[in-house]
Amino acid sequence: MTAPTRSLTRKRVDAVVIGASAGGIDALLVLLADLPASWRIPMTVVLHLPENHDSHLAEIFALRLPIAVREAADKMPLVAGSLYFAPPGYHLSIERERCFSLSCEAPVLFSRPSIDVLMASAADAYGPALAGFLLTGANDDGAEGLYRIHLAGGLTAVQEPKEALISIMPNAAIARHAPDHVLPLRDLRALLLQLEAAHAH
Numbered sequence: 001m002t003a004p005t006r007s008l009t010r011k012r013v014d015a016v017v018i019g020a021s022a023g024g025i026d027a028l029l030v031l032l033a034d035l036p037a038s039w040r041i042p043m044t045v046v047l048h049l050p051e052n053h054d055s056h057l058a059e060i061f062a063l064r065l066p067i068a069v070r071e072a073a074d075k076m077p078l079v080a081g082s083l084y085f086a087p088p089g090y091h092l093s094i095e096r097e098r099c100f101s102l103s104c105e106a107p108v109l110f111s112r113p114s115i116d117v118l119m120a121s122a123a124d125a126y127g128p129a130l131a132g133f134l135l136t137g138a139n140d141d142g143a144e145g146l147y148r149i150h151l152a153g154g155l156t157a158v159q160e161p162k163e164a165l166i167s168i169m170p171n172a173a174i175a176r177h178a179p180d181h182v183l184p185l186r187d188l189r190a191l192l193l194q195l196e197a198a199h200a201h
Contacts, residue, residue: 013155013195014129015078015094016041017122019115019145021048021137023165025057029064030185031135031192032083037066041199042078044100044122046115048137049088057085074102086113093121109141119145128153131195133188134179135159137169143176150177155195157181157188 020027024047032043049055055071061083062069070076072084072092077099086092090102092113101121108114119132119142132149134142136159146156156179161167163184173179181191 012129012199013041013131014199015098015122015126016043016131016133016192016195017094017119017145017149018043018045018133018135019047019119019137019142019169020045020135021111021115021139021141021166021169023136024048025060026165027135027159027185028061031133031189032061032065033189035065035067036196038081038200039067039196040080041196042080042082042084044072044078044084044086044092044094044118046086046092046113046118048111048113048115048141055085055088061085072100072102074100076100086118088113091117093117094125095121096125098125109139111139111141114145115142116145116148120148123148123152123154126152126154130154131157133157133159133192134169134173135185136164136166138166139168140172142169143172146173146179147177150179155180157183157191159188160184 058071068082093101158179161170
C-alpha cells in the first residue's frame, strides 16, 4: 500500500535532487522527457554506477535535453537551468554556498556516490526550498536522505513501487516516512513541471 498523494501547496522550489539505481536511466528518460529550453531549476542526480567505469550519463542526456547537462565537479556552483550528474566513485554533496563537494569517504549502503549523502546535504543547503525525487532501485539508499528533506520542510516524491523496475528503493522510502507524492513516472514529470512553473513566478 502506497502513501497518499498530497496536493501541491508548497512555496517556490529552488533545487531538485533525484536518486535512482537499477532501472534508473530509463526512468530518468521518462521523468525528464521534453523539458522546455526555458527550464530554470537546477537538478542534481545520483545514479548508482560501477566505480571503476567512466560515466557517460551527461553525454547521453545532453543529446536528449535542451538544457545544460554536465557532470558535477568539486567546487562547481549550481547554475539555474542545468542538470548535473554525480561522477562515479565519489560522494557528491551540496554545500551551504550552493556549490558541489566531492569526497572519497566510505560507501553508504554499499554505494558511492550515495543518494543519502546528496539529499541530506541538499536539505541542509536549501531547506524547504528543495524537492527530492526517488525512483526505481535495489537497495535502501535514498530513504534516509528523503526523510532528511522532509524534516527540513522540503517536498518529497517517490515513484509508484508497482511501476518501478525494482521496487525496493521506493518501498524503503515509503516505509521511512509518508512522502508528499507517490506517483508513476509520467505524473512525477507533471509534478516537476508544476514546480518549474511555480519557480518562474
